[in-house]
Amino acid sequence: MSAVSGTTRDAKRARTAQRILEAAQEEFATHGYKGTTVRAIAERAGVHASLVMQHYGTKADLFAIAVQLPKDNPQGAKDHLMDVLDVRLGELPPETRALVRSMLTSPEAEASVRTFLDERVNNLEQSFEGDDAQVRALLAVSSILGLTIAQHFLKLSAFDDVPHETLVKAAHAWLSAKT
Known part of the structure; x- marks a missing residue:
């Protein structure tokens, strides 16, 4: 041209x-x-x-x-986490449900989940600022996995009493908190 x-x-x-x-x-x-x-x-x-x-x-x-999340973009990382939380607090896709359900009994599923989550932590860490970026990324990814398990597999009854929007709003406040 x-x-x-x-x-x-x-x-x-x-x-x-x-x-x-x-x-x-x-x-x-x-x-x-x-x-x-x-x-x-x-x-x-x-x-x-x-x-x-x-x-x-x-x-x-x-x-x-x-x-991949953009590097050094804390707002983009926070927005991404909110999107992930919104999805995980809603209905899980069948493939996610199968993988999470199998991760404790199948070495292949365990390896797949571990690899995926390690990649998410590494990617999220690069989007955060500060010396504690890795720790915050690890806590965010681990917490989302915990919420997923607590709501969809353990079916904690407290989830029945809290509207979806309230959970998302509380998660947003938690992710926005300064340490």
Whole structure:
């Protein structure tokens, strides 16, 4: 492309990669990893499926990039945690329910959950500021797992008495608290 038009080949490539990434984030958020296809990502991005692979390699590679939080963005991290809490305090998708239920009895499920949660802690830590970023990330991820287990598997009766919105509001206050 000419300099007159202001669009270089590299700029077009970068815009295409960004459209693919945004489409992947939407697809993974809507359908989960297993329910998302490269073809669906390509369709949402308005590109051929081969371009998805060209830019990102495998579906697993694209997923790893799509779920990363921006570095040094505490507000983005807090917003993400609120979204996760909102989902975990609602109805769990069947695949999440199966994985969490199996993590204590199946070494494969245990390894899968551990790997996922370790990645979430590492990613969240990079989004937080301060010397205690790793500790806060570890506490946030562990707490969300605890809430998930307490509500959906142990079915603590106290959850019956607290409206969903109240739980989310209290979690927001907890995540916003300064230490």
